[in-house]
Amino acid sequence: MQHTNDTIWQQLEGFEVGQSVAFTDVLQQLPWNADGLIAAIAQQHDTGDVLMLAWMNQPALLETLQTQHVCYWSRSRQQLWRKGETSGHWQRLVSAHLDCDGDAILLKIDQIGQAACHTGRRSCFYNQVQGERVVVTIAPITPQKTASI
Amino acid sequence: MQHTNDTIWQQLEGFEVGQSVAFTDVLQQLPWNADGLIAAIAQQHDTGDVLMLAWMNQPALLETLQTQHVCYWSRSRQQLWRKGETSGHWQRLVSAHLDCDGDAILLKIDQIGQAACHTGRRSCFYNQVQGERVVVTIAPITPQKTASI
Numbered sequence: 001m002q003h004t005n006d007t008i009w010q011q012l013e014g015f016e017v018g019q020s021v022a023f024t025d026v027l028q029q030l031p032w033n034a035d036g037l038i039a040a041i042a043q044q045h046d047t048g049d050v051l052m053l054a055w056m057n058q059p060a061l062l063e064t065l066q067t068q069h070v071c072y073w074s075r076s077r078q079q080l081w082r083k084g085e086t087s088g089h090w091q092r093l094v095s096a097h098l099d100c101d102g103d104a105i106l107l108k109i110d111q112i113g114q115a116a117c118h119t120g121r122r123s124c125f126y127n128q129v130q131g132e133r134v135v136v137t138i139a140p141i142t143p144q145k146t147a148s149i
Numbered sequence: 150m151q152h153t154n155d156t157i158w159q160q161l162e163g164f165e166v167g168q169s170v171a172f173t174d175v176l177q178q179l180p181w182n183a184d185g186l187i188a189a190i191a192q193q194h195d196t197g198d199v200l201m202l203a204w205m206n207q208p209a210l211l212e213t214l215q216t217q218h219v220c221y222w223s224r225s226r227q228q229l230w231r232k233g234e235t236s237g238h239w240q241r242l243v244s245a246h247l248d249c250d251g252d253a254i255l256l257k258i259d260q261i262g263q264a265a266c267h268t269g270r271r272s273c274f275y276n277q278v279q280g281e282r283v284v285v286t287i288a289p290i291t292p293q294k295t296a297s298i
Binding site: 015017020026039048050096098100121 | 266270282
């Protein structure tokens with residue numbers, strides 16, 4: 001049952017597959033964190049590989065949805081981070097999926113230029129915990145370190 | 150080239166596949182955020198489905214690695230959140246992968262009890278942005294809402 005004072009997240013929770021709300025209404029109720037950001041997970045759309053976790057503010061999210069080129073917010077540089085702008089390792093958006101409370105977004109993308117990570121590796125998640133050790137499990141694709149920004 | 154004043158992340162970045170450092174040394178340099186947390190992505194290990202994003206503090210991370218049952222930190226309840234403790238929808242850890250700067254961890258897991266999401270859905274990422282609409286794309290597995298905590 002839908003109550004008029006439900007949040008949009010509660011409304012969506014009760015929806016059947018195919019039911020929808022306006023994106024503008026969702027945008028108004030996105031629970032940005034204290035820094036005005038939501039977490040964004042980039043997943044290669046066909047292999048399922050999780051490539052990186054980064055952050056988006058509202059301009060980054062809107063630009064990503066409009067251009068289909070993924071744009072994050074760089075917390076270290078405090079500016080929009082158009083992934084691949086300088087490195088060529090950009091990300092084409094395939095689809096975008098908000099989670100149940102709207103503070104994270106899953107971006108299914110096509111990683112162009114192969115390396116999502118600034119180290120030149122396909123994925124940022126190359127440090128696997130194996131018992132008492134942390135082991136590097138992915139090699140850089142590019143022979144030299146890539147400034148994958 | 151490895152410099153003695155490199156952070157452990159810089160050391161790992163320069164490693165070849167198979168090279169490792171002690172987990173205890175990594176733990177000392179994990180860049181917990183202001184709330185003492187890192188972001189944790191849960192991915193079903195065999196299908197590649199991204200199921201949820203949650204948070205871990207140090208006790209949650211250590212408990213997860215020790216028990217192989219995923220434990221998060223609940224920001225809303227401000228307590229350890231042993232996933233599935235009450236719902237039965239727990240997560241068996243298959244492998245854990247820190248990212249290049251250590252502020253996110255990818256957990257490859259086996260989702261027991263099917264629903265990772267508190268709405269009874271397999272994944273929390275059921276709200277797909279489709280143009281001007283946000284559309285529910287995943288139905289609950291369980292007929293009634295599951296308190297998947």
